[in-house]
Amino acid sequence: MTNFKVGVIGAGPSGLAMLRAFEAEQKKGNSIPEIKCFEKQDNWGGMWNYTWRTGVGKYGEPLHASMYKYLWSNGPKECLEFADYTFLDHFKKPISSYPPREVLFDYIEGRMTKSKARDFIQFNTVARWVDYLEDKQQFRVVFDDVKNNITFEEYFDYLVVGTGHFSTPNMPYFKGIENFPGAVIHAHDFRGADQFINQDILLIGSSYSAEDIAVQCYKHGAKSSTISYRSNPIGVNWPNGIEERPLVSHFEGNTAYFVDGTFKEYDAVIVCTGYQHKFPFLPDNLRLKTKNCLYPDNLFKGVVFNPNPRLIFLGMQDQYYTFNMFDTQAWFARDYMLGRIQLPSFTDRTADIKVWMDGEAALTSAFDHVDFQTNYIKDLISFTDYPPFDLDKVSDMFKEWLKTKETDILNYRDKVYKSVMTGTLAAEHHTEWMDEMDDSLEKYLEEVPINEVV
Ligand SMILES: Cc1cc2nc3c(=O)[nH]c(=O)nc-3n(C[C@H](O)[C@H](O)[C@H](O)COP(=O)(O)OP(=O)(O)OC[C@H]3O[C@@H](n4cnc5c(N)ncnc54)[C@H](O)[C@@H]3O)c2cc1C
Numbered sequence: 208m209t210n211f212k213v214g215v216i217g218a219g220p221s222g223l224a225m226l227r228a229f230e231a232e233q234k235k236g237n238s239i240p241e242i243k244c245f246e247k248q249d250n251w252g253g254m255w256n257y258t259w260r261t262g263v264g265k266y267g268e269p270l271h272a273s274m275y276k277y278l279w280s281n282g283p284k285e286c287l288e289f290a291d292y293t294f295l296d297h298f299k300k301p302i303s304s305y306p307p308r309e310v311l312f313d314y315i316e317g318r319m320t321k322s323k324a325r326d327f328i329q330f331n332t333v334a335r336w337v338d339y340l341e342d343k344q345q346f347r348v349v350f351d352d353v354k355n356n357i358t359f360e361e362y363f364d365y366l367v368v369g370t371g372h373f374s375t376p377n378m379p380y381f382k383g384i385e386n387f388p389g390a391v392i393h394a395h396d397f398r399g400a401d402q403f404i405n406q407d408i409l410l411i412g413s414s415y416s417a418e419d420i421a422v423q424c425y426k427h428g429a430k431s432s433t434i435s436y437r438s439n440p441i442g443v444n445w446p447n448g449i450e451e452r453p454l455v456s457h458f459e460g461n462t463a464y465f466v467d468g469t470f471k472e473y474d475a476v477i478v479c480t481g482y483q484h485k486f487p488f489l490p491d492n493l494r495l496k497t498k499n500c501l502y503p504d505n506l507f508k509g510v511v512f513n514p515n516p517r518l519i520f521l522g523m524q525d526q527y528y529t530f531n532m533f534d535t536q537a538w539f540a541r542d543y544m545l546g547r548i549q550l551p552s553f554t555d556r557t558a559d560i561k562v563w564m565d566g567e568a569a570l571t572s573a574f575d576h577v578d579f580q581t582n583y584i585k586d587l588i589s590f591t592d593y594p595p596f597d598l599d600k601v602s603d604m605f606k607e608w609l610k611t612k613e614t615d616i617l618n619y620r621d622k623v624y625k626s627v628m629t630g631t632l633a634a635e636h637h638t639e640w641m642d643e644m645d646d647s648l649e650k651y652l653e654e655v656p657i658n659e660v661v
């Protein structure tokens with residue numbers, strides 16, 4: 208049955224995966240429901256749509272992305288590759304394993320421009336509020352068209368939320384920080400390392416943002432970076448100029464004091480303490496409430512909102528896998544909406560979620576986390592016709608990536624991996640990452656040596 212209407216909020220990689228999933232079905236000659244996607248920015252790509260306007264949009268709407276200048280993929284592209292549109296399909300030649308932002312944006316866009324997906328998207332349009340109307344079994348969604356300054360509402364039988372969860376900062380307080388004389392920003396507002404040249408930088412938090420921003424600052428000429436950790440240090444082999452210390456206890460002027468009794472003066476503080484899942488447009492009973500984890504509570508198969516299964520969330524997990532995981536979720540969501548996947552009872556769904564959550568709670572290492580998310584994707588793929596790919600090999604690549612970072616944090620992006628989709632070995636980039644100051648698509652694609660396709 209396809210005489211129903213689906214609303215999708217957000218045209219980032221997750222929302223676009225949903226459009227792509229339906230389009231794949233349509234291409235097979237099958238009918239699909241009416242679909243409408245609403246995106247607050249003036250272009251698609253979500254986080255990857257970085258412009259000088261990132262932060263505040265033309266119409267005054269806060270925009271979103273935590274992306275920054277000089278951001279290069281922090282995992283091998285072979286781990287995020289779409290199974291139905293490979294890097295070789297797009298670039299027609301091997302490229303390196305760790306492309307910069309603009310190259311990944313081009314890849315995301317390339318897949319979508321092969322379709323009519325853009326016709327489904329209304330840009331410059333913000334979802335402001337959602338109600339579920341029990342009598343109609345429909346969602347009423349209030350939107351603001353910020354370009355034309357118009358508020359309107361639409362009704363949907365299913366609502367898909369793909370608004371991401373790395374854009375609302377988690378900003379803890381540290382005593383005395385209010386009197387710190389230099390810049391104090393969250394990683395969300397970091398827009399590039401240029402402004403920190405010759406400065407002593409303190410980063411609080413010990414995950415991917417702290418790691419990458421410290422390395423970016425090092426690369427672009429900061430005097431020193433200190434990473435201050437709460438639970439565990441990142442623990443890689445840092446170069447002189449980057450160090451790790453335990454948590455800040457307090458600040459006095461521009462001096463940070465750490466819980467081990469040491470202290471140091473800084474020019475700027477970048478708070479890299481992660482993000483909150485935030486859905487200001489959802490009422491309490493429809494809101495996903497979770498910390499950043501691999502299996503959020505209340506999501507059957509990580510996708511269907513258990514208390515109201517007409518509500519679907521994509522991409523709400525912590526992410527080793529990204530683009531291809533969003534695809535497998537979207538394919539599952541599509542087949543569920545099309546009535547091909549029957550949901551078990553509420554009780555059975557709750558039990559299934561618990562099994563996965565208990566599984567996550569028992570994990571002890573980063574390798575375990577990779578295996579867990581690999582198994583999750585295998586599970587999703589088993590329900591749909593998303594093109595199967597060798598997930599065990601992808602999992603091995605993630606583990607290799609983790610090991611390489613430990614020993615060579617400055618140069619791990621020079622390593623190349625083989626695509627499990629095409630068997631193509633990535634090309635070595637023409638310039639070593641530490642020497643490559645130009646992250647443009649144009650420079651990236653210059654003189655790329657072409658490896659033999661194997
Ligand atoms: C700094 C940073 C670097 C990253 N680097 C990598 C990387 O190297 N490799 C990797 O694989 N992943 C990386 N990620 C992970 C990233 O989360 C995913 O790659 C991907 O962007 C997630 O897609 P998404 O569609 O779920 O969310 P997003 O990309 O955040 O897209 C959500 C979209 O929803 C829109 N939106 C939000 N609220 C509304 C609303 N109310 N109404 C209408 N539209 C709305 C937003 O404007 C946005 O376009 C990075 C994340 C961050 C924060």
Ligand SMILES: NC(=O)c1ccc[n+]([C@@H]2O[C@H](COP(=O)([O-])OP(=O)(O)OC[C@H]3O[C@@H](n4cnc5c(N)ncnc54)[C@H](OP(=O)(O)O)[C@@H]3O)[C@@H](O)[C@H]2O)c1
Nearest residue numbers: 279280281379412413414415416419437438479480481499
């Ligand atoms: N491509 C790139 O290079 C790149 C760059 C940046 C970010 N990213 C992506 O962005 C996403 C988010 O990464 P993230 O590092 O911002 O968030 P994250 O992975 O959720 O990590 C949050 C960090 O903040 C710490 N923290 C939280 N509250 C704290 C507090 N009150 N005091 C001290 N420390 C606190 C956590 O420490 P505990 O361990 O103690 O909880 C953890 O180290 C990831 O998907 C990542 O891949 C990618």
